[in-house]
Amino acid sequence: MHKKTGRSVVDSVTKEDVIQAVLIADSYNDDLFPAYPVPCLLPIVNLPLLDYTLQCLSSAHVQEVIIFCSAHADSLKEYLKGKCWGRMSINVVVSDGCRSLGDAMRDLDSKALIRGDFILLTGNLIGNLKVLPALEKHKKIQKTDKGLAMTLLYKECGKKSRTEDDEVFLAIDKNTSQLLLHQRCSREASKINLPVEKLLEHKSMDIRCDLMDTRVAICSLSVPPLFSDNFDYQTRDDFVRGLLMDEEILASSVYTYILPPTEYAASVTSWQNYHSISHDIIHRWTYPLVPDMFLDQYYSYRRNNIYVQDNVTLAQGCSLVEDVVIGGESDVGENTVIQSSIIGKNCKISEKSSIINSHILNRVTIEKGCKIDYCVIGEGCIIRNGAQLTSCIIGPGVVIGRDKVVENMRLQSERPLGEDEKENYGPKAFVYQSEETEAGSDSDSDIYPIAKKYYGLKLEARADDSDTCSESEGHISDKESLLQEDTNVFFSEVVDSLLRGYEDKLPCDNLVLEVNSSRYAYNVTLNEVNYYVVRAILTLQDEFKWDGIAAKLKYFMPLLVNYIRNEEAMLDSLNAIEDVAEVHSDFEAVSLKLIHLLYNKDILSEDAILKWYNEPRMENEESKRLRKVVEPFIKWLKEADDEESESE
Amino acid sequence: MIENKQFGLEEGVRNFILDVKYERIHNDIVIEAVKLFKDIIVNVEWTTANDLLQIIKIQGKKIAKNMPLNSSVGNIVRRILKIIREEYLSLLKNKQDESQEESLHKIVTSEGQSDDFNKNIPQLKLAIIDHLNEFETELEGIADNIAQQAREHIHSNEIIMTIGNSETVEAFLKKAAKDRKFEVIVAACSPSNQGHDLALNLAKSKIQTTLIPDSAIFGIMSRVNKVIIGTQTVMANGGLRAVCGTHPLALAAKHYSVPVIVLAPLYQLSPQYLCSYDQDSFNSFISPEGVLNYADGDILSKVHVYNPVFDYVPPEFVTLFISNTGGHAPSYVYRLLSELYHADDYEL
Numbered sequence: 001m002h003k004k005t006g007r008s009v010v011d012s013v014t015k016e017d018v019i020q021a022v023l024i025a026d027s028y029n030d031d032l033f034p035a036y037p038v039p040c041l042l043p044i045v046n047l048p049l050l051d052y053t054l055q056c057l058s059s060a061h062v063q064e065v066i067i068f069c070s071a072h073a074d075s076l077k078e079y080l081k082g083k084c085w086g087r088m089s090i091n092v093v094v095s096d097g098c099r100s101l102g103d104a105m106r107d108l109d110s111k112a113l114i115r116g117d118f119i120l121l122t123g124n125l126i127g128n129l130k131v132l133p134a135l136e137k138h139k140k141i142q143k144t145d146k147g148l149a150m151t152l153l154y155k156e157c158g159k160k161s162r163t164e165d166d167e168v169f170l171a172i173d174k175n176t177s178q179l180l181l182h183q184r185c186s187r188e189a190s191k192i193n194l195p196v197e198k199l200l201e202h203k204s205m206d207i208r209c210d211l212m213d214t215r216v217a218i219c220s221l222s223v224p225p226l227f228s229d230n231f232d233y234q235t236r237d238d239f240v241r242g243l244l245m246d247e248e249i250l251a252s253s254v255y256t257y258i259l260p261p262t263e264y265a266a267s268v269t270s271w272q273n274y275h276s277i278s279h280d281i282i283h284r285w286t287y288p289l290v291p292d293m294f295l296d297q298y299y300s301y302r303r304n305n306i307y308v309q310d311n312v313t314l315a316q317g318c319s320l321v322e323d324v325v326i327g328g329e330s331d332v333g334e335n336t337v338i339q340s341s342i343i344g345k346n347c348k349i350s351e352k353s354s355i356i357n358s359h360i361l362n363r364v365t366i367e368k369g370c371k372i373d374y375c376v377i378g379e380g381c382i383i384r385n386g387a388q389l390t391s392c393i394i395g396p397g398v399v400i401g402r403d404k405v406v407e408n409m410r411l412q413s414e415r416p417l418g419e420d421e422k423e424n425y426g427p428k429a430f431v432y433q434s435e436e437t438e439a440g441s442d443s444d445s446d447i448y449p450i451a452k453k454y455y456g457l458k459l460e461a462r463a464d465d466s467d468t469c470s471e472s473e474g475h476i477s478d479k480e481s482l483l484q485e486d487t488n489v490f491f492s493e494v495v496d497s498l499l500r501g502y503e504d505k506l507p508c509d510n511l512v513l514e515v516n517s518s519r520y521a522y523n524v525t526l527n528e529v530n531y532y533v534v535r536a537i538l539t540l541q542d543e544f545k546w547d548g549i550a551a552k553l554k555y556f557m558p559l560l561v562n563y564i565r566n567e568e569a570m571l572d573s574l575n576a577i578e579d580v581a582e583v584h585s586d587f588e589a590v591s592l593k594l595i596h597l598l599y600n601k602d603i604l605s606e607d608a609i610l611k612w613y614n615e616p617r618m619e620n621e622e623s624k625r626l627r628k629v630v631e632p633f634i635k636w637l638k639e640a641d642d643e644e645s646e647s648e
Numbered sequence: 649m650i651e652n653k654q655f656g657l658e659e660g661v662r663n664f665i666l667d668v669k670y671e672r673i674h675n676d677i678v679i680e681a682v683k684l685f686k687d688i689i690v691n692v693e694w695t696t697a698n699d700l701l702q703i704i705k706i707q708g709k710k711i712a713k714n715m716p717l718n719s720s721v722g723n724i725v726r727r728i729l730k731i732i733r734e735e736y737l738s739l740l741k742n743k744q745d746e747s748q749e750e751s752l753h754k755i756v757t758s759e760g761q762s763d764d765f766n767k768n769i770p771q772l773k774l775a776i777i778d779h780l781n782e783f784e785t786e787l788e789g790i791a792d793n794i795a796q797q798a799r800e801h802i803h804s805n806e807i808i809m810t811i812g813n814s815e816t817v818e819a820f821l822k823k824a825a826k827d828r829k830f831e832v833i834v835a836a837c838s839p840s841n842q843g844h845d846l847a848l849n850l851a852k853s854k855i856q857t858t859l860i861p862d863s864a865i866f867g868i869m870s871r872v873n874k875v876i877i878g879t880q881t882v883m884a885n886g887g888l889r890a891v892c893g894t895h896p897l898a899l900a901a902k903h904y905s906v907p908v909i910v911l912a913p914l915y916q917l918s919p920q921y922l923c924s925y926d927q928d929s930f931n932s933f934i935s936p937e938g939v940l941n942y943a944d945g946d947i948l949s950k951v952h953v954y955n956p957v958f959d960y961v962p963p964e965f966v967t968l969f970i971s972n973t974g975g976h977a978p979s980y981v982y983r984l985l986s987e988l989y990h991a992d993d994y995e996l
Contacts, residue, residue: 158945
């Protein structure tokens with residue numbers, strides 16, 4: 001009955017005035033597994049993430065929330081049933097097929113639930129931000145820039161150590177706050193790449209890396225159709241990148257809004273920032289979303305940021321050092337030390353344990369003398385006597401055996417399907433297999449994300465690139481790496497075609513065609529083509545016996561004849577030989593024979609060889625060594641030359 | 649049907665708590681609270697005064713527990729309970745007057761009998777609502793009532809010091825400025841710097857105003873004639889829970905023997921005592937922003953930053969309370985308490 005009245009009130013207000021928020025409840029990855037089955041209901045400081053998000057929206061005067069979910073819809077609905085959020089109405093939209101944010105937006109577009117500008121966010125938002133000023137600014141910009149699609153919200157966080165995923169470089173127009181560049185940084189690419197046109201178009205811009213992505217955005221009505229038109233947009237980053245690249249074609253732009261210092265917002269996306277955000281909550285940056293301010297959560301707040309709920313038993317000699325939250329009905333045993341940790345409700349922690357930097361969810365039993373550092377322990381786990389856990393994420397219901405030492409693991413209580421894993425860690429503890437790792441375990445590129453997940457809560461101290469390498473060095477190496485990006489792909493394609501051609505004995509004319517098409521695809525210069533073709537031929541099978549190379553050369557001779565036509569090309573191929581010799585020491589021995597052969601076949605001219613010999617590109621050990629090896633040949637060349645001139 | 653109404657009641661109380669917590673109520677919280685309870689009395693079904701007392705107590709307790717630091721709503725609940733008791737007793741007395749003659753025995757025993765509040769009196773609801781309406785009007789006029797007394801306390805060419813931004817103080821000073829000339833010194837009250845707003849408003853109404861940083865309070869105190877401040881709560885012992893920075897101000901005033909006048913509407917009078925000097929259960933800590941900036945980055949994970957909202961000021965630093973009913977000494981607060989609230993309601 002009450003709901004109806006709420007709806008009618010909404011209807012009586014003009015529909016445009018209703019502030020809508022679209023909340024994506026799925027994370028579409030398993031970064032936050034396996035500690036809690038439903039990612040957005042994962043407790044942070046003893047309350048589900050979604051609670052914080054909805055409280056934040058409710059206090060920001062949002063009137064209608066559309067919760068978008070694919071998996072776990074039932075548990076979400078169950079959770080929302082008993083709650084009321086003041087004057088905010090909540091609709092749950094279930095869409096089974098969604099695999100990404102892009103899918104969700106396309107679905108939203110087809111369902112036509114959006115009536116105006118809306119707030120796009122995830123169910124993992126923690127913050128006390130006021131959305132209205134951002135929305136007003138969005139509308140104001142809309143008047144001057146009709147193409148405004150999205151305003152991204154950022155929070156200044158200064159120089160803060162954080163995970164690579166959270167590192168973001170932005171270029172923002174200083175006057176209009178239009179976003180010009182959005183680049184997530186990783187360890188490999190430490191430089192940003194800003195097109196010259198942007199520099200010319202905009203008078204002044206800020207390049208910032210002190211901003212934290214809140215993962216909240218104000219979207220115009222045009223955003224869902226844009227997702228529909230560009231079906232390759234999967235994430236919000238894709239969307240932003242797409243808009244920035246094809247600004248003219250799509251006629252859409254992205255702006256930024258930096259939260260005033262009094263407002264806080266952050267989204268949980270990984271265990272590392274889960275840990276740092278819970279630290280911020282305990283330190284009350286999120287006020288009034290702090291443990292003791294929530295409805296029906298009665299915490300007493302003590303010195304050193306210690307929050308204790310009712311009916312907690314603290315035995316003699318136990319010490320709560322600092323930044324500790326303990327949920328109701330929990331027991332802490334004698335001489336136990338707890339520091340920077342969160343203990344859920346109904347937990348039993350026995351004597352002489354130490355819990356540091358950890359998150360213990362509800363109903364966990366920790367027996368005597370355990371050591372727990374940087375861990376997340378799921379509901380209902382039992383940790384037996386003397387176990388030591390470091391950097392572990394442990395799913396619900398896991399039992400860790402006596403005196404086990406576990407490090408850098410993700411554990412779950414159920415045996416993974418089709419695997420006969422031994423119970424290494426306890427009666428109910430199995431290594432968690434991420435779906436992603438199973439799917440892509442054979443390709444090399446996937447090794448990195450798997451490894452990353454074992455970081456757990458701890459934020460690895462990041463080597464400060466700018467300090468370790470001198471500026472000029474960094475600059476050069478970076479230039480090369482940028483250049484090489486395309487040529488590397490080109491090289492690998494050439495190797496592929498040659499290998500296939502060699503094995504299937506295809507005619508060399510076809511190979512020439514293939515190499516040429518790759519060349520145009522990657523916009524590679526002729527010099528580089530020559531260089532890489534020779535290099536590819538030489539390194540084709542990583543064997544450097546003379547017989548193998550001779551056979552290969554014989555086969556590829558037409559190819560070489562086709563490419564190596566002038567002196568410059570000859571120099572390129574000699575450089576290629578030099579570079580291969582530098583990497584593979586076996587090759588050095590055969591290089592004399594090789595050059596001789598190429599000379600005999602008229603691929604290399606005498607002038608080119610002498611020029612290469614006399615003017616080395618770099619003065620280093622390798623080049624000297626190689627020149628020593630080929631010295632007899634050069635001598636012979638010169639002598640032959642002299643003889644010729646004499647005979648004349 | 650009753651269930652639905654009950655649900656509406658729960659919902660109303662919940663919304664009220666949320667509104668207060670997230671600072672969505674812009675006009676007076678106490679007036680909103682009275683309106684809420686009037687709604688409850690009208691809409692929820694009850695037959696005897698005892699039922700009603702129970703309902704109000706339960707809801708009041710819920711509100712008070714959810715905002716332990718905002719005592720004024722709790723005080724309003726206590727006032728309402730007292731009003732219900734009073735109305736019941738007076739109606740009961742009338743009824744008895746009509747039905748029976750007064751006898752000495754009855755007069756002596758009537759006190760004991762009436763305590764169960766179980767008689768069904770049909771007119772009770774109407775009487776309570778009438779009384780609550782009166783109470784509401786009283787609350788609405790409270791700032792005016794206090795301001796009326798300004799002429800008695802502020803004299804010509806005095807220098808007044810205040811801190812923070814209290815609406816009551818603002819109205820008080822403006823009223824006095826209508827026919828007196830005096831000077832006001834406002835301490836900024838960092839990190840919230842509410843003093844800036846007050847100084848601006850006073851200057852707009854042509855009062856000579858000086859804004860000083862908190863650090864200058866002691867230096868300037870020697871020239872000040874009077875300190876006039878507002879407060880959040882008056883504790884049962886006459887101490888104050890007032891905006892952070894008030895304690896040093898009061899200490900400085902004591903040192904220079906400057907009188908400290910506290911403007912406190914009666915609903916700020918709480919039957920609570922200070923239970924701990926450790927401030928934890930007494931104070932409210934807000935976001936550290938302002939003391940330290942979030943943009944300072946990594947250093948934040950290495951330090952504890954506290955940003956308390958309140959100070960406790962012991963009663964011996966207060967010279968006089970000015971409430972809507974007149975001036976009272978701190979030692980008289982206990983008497984006011986027993987007048988305003990029924991002893992059973994001290995603990996909600």
